[in-house]
Amino acid sequence: MPTTAPARQRKKSSSSRRDDEAPLIPILARKVREVEAKAQRGKLGPTNRTKFQVIAFLVREERARVKADGDVTDAARAELLKRLDGVATILAKTAARDTSLIQLLEVDQATSPVARRMRRDWLLESGAELPPEELVIADAKPIVQATLVPPVALERGVVPPRVEARIESNPFLAPDLTHRTGGPTPRRRLDGWELMGPLYKAFEQGAGGGAATMDLPEVPEFDRLSPKGLEVMAHQSRFLEAVRAGHRTFLLADEPGLGKTAESVLAASVADAYPLVAVVPNVVKMNWAREVERWTPHRRATVINGDGRDIDAFADVFIVNYEILDRHLGWLAKVGLRGMVVDEAHFIKNLSSQRSQNVLALASRIRETTPGGDPLLLALTGTPLINDVEDFDAIWRFLGWTTGDKPGPELMQKLDGTGLTPADKSFYPEAREAVISMGIVRRRKKDVAKDLPDKLVADLPVQLDDEFGRGICEAERELGARLAARYRRIIDARGDRGLAAGEVDEDIVRLVAQGELDESKAAGAEGDNVFTMVRRIGQAKASLAADYAAQLQRSVGKVVFFAKHIDVMDQAEAHFAAVGIKAVSIRGEQTGTARQEAIDAFNNDPEVGIIVCSLTAAGVGVNLQVASNVVLAELSWTAAEQTQAIDRVHRIGQDEPVTAWRIIAAHTIDTKIAELIDQKQGLAARALDGEAVDATSSDSVQLAALMGVLRDALGGR
CATH class of the missing domain: 3.40.50.10810 (Tandem AAA-ATPase domain)
Structure with missing residues (x-):
């Protein structure tokens, strides 16, 4: 693109208004305000960066035209140059906010086909008459990527x-x-238009209204997809039919x-x-x-x-x-x-x-x-x-x-089929619908609530594959080996008493596990026992759980994050602060006033995205139904404690299905604890609600988990 524009004839009326002498300036003023507003909200996207380039170019071009126009009075010229300086000042302030824009102010920057189309459209909007060579703008030849791997x-x-x-x-x-054969793509009516900006604008304005969901087929009469024991929900089935x-x-x-x-x-x-x-x-x-x-x-x-x-x-x-x-x-x-x-x-x-x-x-x-x-x-x-x-x-x-610069062939065909251009106001709802299709x-949950259970516990297994995680797995293997050695010493001392090959004596398994549990309770936080191991697993999961909670918060809004130990809560809060999510917390050492302030902030302040809760301190007496998603970063030793935590959200006043996401360390004792908690939930359902579920052991979760570790070490069930 040249650095100065050729002289252009402008359409003028007998009006003496100042915009008639430079009709492009109000357009530039409007566009620069749009770019400034985007920059204030965050990093500019590609289209607004291109706008920035074109505005800067046209300001220089218009300044040169105004200075050279002999038909403009000195007073009018001074006024027009002052207005152009105002546009340039906003450009400079915007570039100071996002310094990556400074390089776009170079004279020869606005040369891409998208930039040239944008410049052409604004000039036409101002009433300029352009030479034929500036009206038709060809796309740049695609750059052939030499290799897939950067x-x-x-x-x-x-x-x-x-x-x-x-x-x-x-x-x-x-x-x-074969799909690329058939000669060159025929030229379409919209090929000369800059379309990416209008497409973004159509979504930004919500043009046409309505949910952004393509038309989906109806639910089929028969479920041909669900494996045994599972069932595809209606909203999933419609997607799969598409x-x-x-x-x-x-x-x-x-x-x-x-x-x-x-x-x-x-x-x-x-x-x-x-x-x-x-x-x-x-x-x-x-x-x-x-x-x-x-x-x-x-x-x-x-x-x-x-x-x-x-x-x-x-x-x-x-x-x-x-x-x-x-x-x-x-x-x-x-x-x-x-x-x-x-x-x-x-x-x-x-x-x-x-x-x-x-x-x-x-x-x-x-x-x-x-x-x-x-x-x-x-x-x-x-x-x-x-x-x-x-x-x-x-x-x-x-x-x-899309290719980034323009719609792809299929989308272009849909847009062309509207019979409209971005100059038509009705283009925008049609364009939005074309992209949606x-x-x-x-x-949303509330849209398909009838498909969902009112409360769902979803497990997210994670792999502890860093050095800390590998250390935990090694400690669990050592625990299993220690328990197995005790078991074998007892068997060797009393004899196998007719045990078949590979058979495990459950009475001795229980005896060994109970002895380990008693020692662990006596040792507390000292030594390498089941309690310290579970705590270390919680520490290893903390960053993964916090990362998932942060992703969830961006998707659904407010999220309740539960942990058992203070150091896990501290890690989570540090992560949320680092990624720019405002969080509050409920901890055991808080005063009643501080606790209520945190609850009120979470429930009422739209800026607060996550509340970090202690499983023990916030498990009862707290109403957090403003959220419908809970992250359980650490597992409790009791099913009741987990239920109480989830019920801070799943309670009267909640109008959406609740999902609790349990972060579980795969291939560790964490998995056994989760299974045992679920079994205890089944026991409650059987005893209190009369549901037909399998009877479960009355052993504590700690004891049952240790028995499971021992069985695994022995190669038994």
């Missing part, structure tokens, strides 16, 4: 040995480019607790989108593996940790967390993936981050290599928008709906 990730790339066998066993992975009908790209933005993971797992089965890769936060990797096993037991899932040396290379579903995706991009691109799920997809909103670039690169590769070019792509997030409507950008790119699905 250079920074290439150094970290690994290929697990077992993966090499899989790649060699798949001779049919050459790209199927997949069955052939839809392949979705922004699934249901609120947490509505079963997005299960829907995704079943969608892969319906679409036969295997192999499938799921890119997820570290805290939910184990839960994803469990959901694959539950809902599609005929499929195998493998969780990728570290360098992936222990993965099942022939699995149907590969589960990897964002932090290590760069190491595995290379081989994932070669195993013939036909589907990709990005969980908590708002994690990729920053397009300049390596995380986002890795996800987008892999998605692009999957589109290229999937036969027919139509893979299953799912973006899951209850919070697609964090700071700005342009947070949609990365998700839309991942799904192939591409595959946006958003349901």
Whole structure:
């Protein structure tokens, strides 16, 4: 774009108003205020950064025109230059707020097709008559990416040995480019328009109103998907019928607790989108593996940790967390993936981050290599928008709906079919509906309440794979070995008394476990016993639980976070402060006044997102029904304590189904404790509510957990 504009003829009337002498200035003033408002709310998105460029360019261009215009009086010229200085001042203040904008003030910056279209549209709006060569603006030629793996990730790339066998066993992975044949794309009516800004504006204004959910098929007469013992809910079934009908790209933005993971797992089965890769936060990797096993037991899932040396290379579903995706991009691109799920997809909103670039690169590769070019792509997030409507950008790119600069072919066809342009006010509701029809699905708990239980406890198993976590697992193995040695000494001293090979004497198991429990109670916090082990597990889970609670808060609003130990509460509060979430807490050492102030702040202050509660101090006498989601970072030793905690939210006045998310350390005693608590809940239901549930032992959770550790060490049941 030239640094100065050619002389332009402007439409003038006989009016003497100052805007007639420079009709572009009020347009620039309005646009710069829009950019300033965005900058005040957070980091600017790509469209507003482009606006900033174009405003700066046109201010320079208009200043040169005003100075050179001999028809303008000196007084009028001074007034116009003063107004342009006002626009420039706002630009400078905005750049001071976000210093990355300063480089956009360079003279030759606003040269992209999007910037040139924006400049052209504003000039036409001002009444300028442009030469033909400025009216038609061609798209820039796409930049061919030399390699899938960015250079920074290439150094970290690994290929697990077992993966090499899989790649060699798949001779049919050459790209199927049949969907790209057929000659050049015909020119469309809207090709000359800048469309991304209007698309964002349509959502920002909520143009047309109504929920952002595509039309979904009705619930089928028969449930053909649920495995034995499980049942797909009605809202899930409607989504899956859309997949069955052939839809392949979705922004699934249901609120947490509505079963997005299960829907995704079943969608892969319906679409036969295997192999499938799921890119997820570290805290939910184990839960994803469990959901694959539950809902599609005929499929195998493998969780990728570290360098992936222990993965099942022939699995149907590969589960990897964002932090290590760069190491595995290379081989994932070669195993013939036909589907990709990005969980908590708002994690990729920053397009300049390596995380986002890795996800987008892999998605692009999957589109290229999937036969027919139509893979299953799912973006899951209850919070697609964090700071700005342009947070949609990365998700839309991942799904192939847009390229960032313009809509993709399918979306462009829908927009063109409206018969409207961004100059028409009615374009915006039509544009919003066009994007929604591409595959946006958003349901809230209260929208599907009849499908949900009024209270649900959902377990989130996490892997303690850091050094601290490995130390805990080693301590548990040592505890099991110590108990097993005691058991064998007793058996050796009294004789096996006719025990069959591999049979365990339950009386001695109980005796050994009771002895260990008595010693642990006597030792308290000293030594390496079951109580100190459970506390260490809580400490190891603290950051993972806090991270999940923070994600949840961004999706659903207020969240109640329960922990048992003060140090776990401290870690959680520090994490919330670090990520910018305002939190209050209820602790045992608080005065009654401080406690009530924290409760009132959580219930009444919209800025307070999380309340961190002690299981013992806040388990009774607290009303927190302003929230409907609870995170249990640590497990209690009693079922009643867990119930009391959840019932701070699940009580009279609650008008939404309640979900309690239990963070459980996989492959540790934590898992046994969770199972035992559930059994005790069943005992209460049987004794008090008359429900037909299996009778359970009257042993304490501590004793039963130790007996379980001993059985595992003995190789018994």
